[in-house]
Amino acid sequence: MEKSVKKVSLKDWFKSGAPGVWISGGAVSIAVIMTIGLLSVIAVRxxxxxxxxxxxxxxxxxxxxxxxxxxxxxxQIEEVSRVRLQGAGLPVPAEGPEFMTRELLKVGNRDVYGSDFTWVVGDWLQEQKYPTELVALERREWGNFYGRLISVKENGQVVAEGEAAMAELTKRLARVNELYAQLYQLEKKEIGGINHGLERLRLQTRKLELNDALTPEAQADIAAERAELEKRYKGLEERLMGLHQEFNRDSVVVREAGGREQEISLGKVVHAYQPNAMTLFQKLGFYFAKLWEFLSDDPREANTEGGIFPAIFGTVMMTLIMAVIVTPFGVIAAIYLREYAKQGPLTRVIRIAVNNLAGVPAIVYGVFGLGFFVYVLGGSLDRLFFPESAPAPTFGTPGLLWASLTLAILAVPVVIVATEEGLARIPRAVREGSLALGATKAETLWKVVLPMASPAMMTGLILAVARAAGEVAPLMLVGVVKLAPSLPVDGNYPYLHLDQKIMHLGFHIYDVGFQSPNVEAARPLVYATALLLVLVIALLNISAVAIRNHLREKYKALDS
Known part of the structure; x- marks a missing residue:
């Protein structure tokens, strides 16, 4: 028997909804491919x-x-037209191929040449070779130095030269880096703690003066404590001077491409290596060491060298504080609108206003945070609780607390909407069953409704973190700066300094990409920092998603 084939007309095909499915699937596929492609480009560069x-x-x-x-x-290597090179003032012959190559070389030696990078015409480069004796010195300032190693000196006396110089340089540089770690610990931690104690005593004295309570006994106690701190400081100062002498003891003599020799103190060198002589495994080890340095070190050279740990720490700390602030406010507002407020025109207007707040430009929140949080609220706190610090502001200046509060105000509409939708999905029979068993409305809300709505709350928090962590415009007004000399968390009371300014990955990208005096050196760091910002936000979101899934599984039986 012949099987009959049913023909489907184009009209029936459209009515079946299949085109919509294909269009939606194609749009999602294109979006995923574009996202993966963008992240791949950022990661590679x-x-x-x-x-x-x-x-x-x-x-x-x-x-x-x-x-x-x-x-x-x-x-970078690219092809350019001969006419373009002629227009740039280069002595390019009139006859020849239409296109020529030009190369961007990182020549380093900024203190000698004035710039780290230079464009050269590839066709004019002759006798290209890769000598194994070429050395690269990564310095704490003035960028990299490229050339040949001549000798290593100790207190001005040559201790190694020729082939033995590189091994001696490596050994002495490891010693210098250990001394640098000791100096950092001494200056930032120990001496920083003493300076913090002296400032605390100054403010304490001023506060007692304002309260007419600076008695001779109080003065004696403060003087004794100050004398103890100054005694400790003198001991640390002598130790610091000794470390600095040891730190600047060694130096190297190097020769740049033009033949000029230069003596560089090893205290100014971070890494010294011969890339042409390194094996693949040596390069891999160096690569991961540099990657870890990027994640764990402080920035140098106008943020174009070194690491970005302060920006990572500031971004995560600010986002966590924002989450702690926005969650209770958003949940309480959603509970009131859904469970307690009388459903009428006023409630509908409030919901419309909340939805509209989610579309307000972020910079408007920044202006609000600067005007209300910093100047009004912060200035009032200074007058009430910190009069001894005047005229220097304590909370009346942009800082971590105000940046977190501004982001919380920006993200609270998202949490309200998500939580209210979660409360609306809980069956009415669950509430009535709890009330029928003798529970009060508050007990029903706290022990039954809120646990079942917790996955929706976490969804709102995920959306809030995703939006707030990447914001830059409002943060420029309320607490984020180009370079913060210290972290907002340290060993000095009160340990978490909410009044301190912070660094942020988003602002770091803007600063390095658009405000850097050395654009070519900064460009790779823009890509690396952008990738890291995406990974930090993804990690925060994955953590919240894991908590939400756990809560969803925990209360699945009640929901069913």
């Missing part, structure tokens, strides 16, 4: 920055000019 690239040495022969030696690492 950002993470490649930490790889120890080989150094090329070549003769650069510009027509009509003396031949000069160049040393550097190739950053």
């Amino acid at each position: 950002g993470l490649a920055h930490f790889w120890p690239a080989d150094l090329v040495e070549a003769q650069y022969s510009v027509p009509g000019q003396p031949v000069k030696l160049v040393i550097g690492e190739a950053v």
Whole structure:
């Protein structure tokens, strides 16, 4: 028997909804592919920055000019038209191929050449080679130095030169880095703690003066404590001077491509390596060490070198404080609107206002935070509780607390809407069953309704974190700065300093990408920091999703 084939018309196909399914699936696929592609580009361009690239040495022969030696690492190669090179003032012959190559070389030696990067015409680079003796010195200032190692000195006396110089340099540089860690601990922790104690005594004295309570006994106690701190400071100062002498004892003599020799103190060097002589495994070890340094170290050189740990810490700390603040306020507001408020025109207007707040530009919240939180609320706190600090503000200036509160105000509509929807999904029979068993409305709400609505609350918190953690515009007004010298958490009372300014990954991207004086050096860090910001937000969201899924499984039986 022949099977009959049912023909489906185009009209019936559209009525079945299949086109909508295909269009939706295609749109989701395109969005996922674009997201993965964007993250891949950011990851490749950002993470490649930490790889120890080989150094090329070549003769650069510009027509009509003396031949000069160049040393550097190739950053970018592109084809440009001959006409464009001629327009740039280069002596390009009129005849020849239509396109020529030009290369961006990182030549380092900013203190010698004035710039880390230079464009060269690839066709004019001759005798390119990769000598294994070329050395790269990563410095704490003035960027990298590329050249040849001549000798290592101790107190001005040569202790190694020639082939033995690199091994001696590596050994002495490890010693210098250990001394640098001791200096950092001494200056930032111990001496910083003493300075904090002296400032606390000054404010205590001023407070007693304002209250007419500065008695001779109080003065004697303060003087004794101050004398003890100053005694400790003198001991640390002598130790600090000794460490500085040891720190600046050694130096190296290096020769740059032009033949000039330069003596560099090892105290100014972070890393010294010969990339052309490194094996693959040595490069991998160096790569992961640089990657860890990027995550755990402080920034240097106008944020274009070093790490971004203060920005990571500031972003996470501010987001966590924001979450602690926004969750109770958003949940309480949603409970009132859904469980207690009389459902009428006024309640509908409030809901419309809450929904509209979610669409207010973020910079408006920043202006509100600056005007209300910083100037009004912070200034009032200073006058009431910190008069001894005047005229210097304590809370009447942008800081961590005001940045977190501003983000909480920005994100609270999202939490309200998500929590109210979660409360609305709980069956009325559950409430009535609890009340029928003798529970009060408050007990029903606290022990039955809220636990069942907790997954929805976590959903609102996830959305709030996703929006708030990446905001930059309002934070520029209420507490985020280009460089914060210390973290808001330390060993000095009260340990968490809510009045202190912080760094933020989003603002760091803006600052390095658009305000940096060294654009070429900053560009890879922009990609690396952007990738890290995405990963930090994803990690925060994954943590919240895990908690939500746990709560959902826990109360699934009640929901069914």
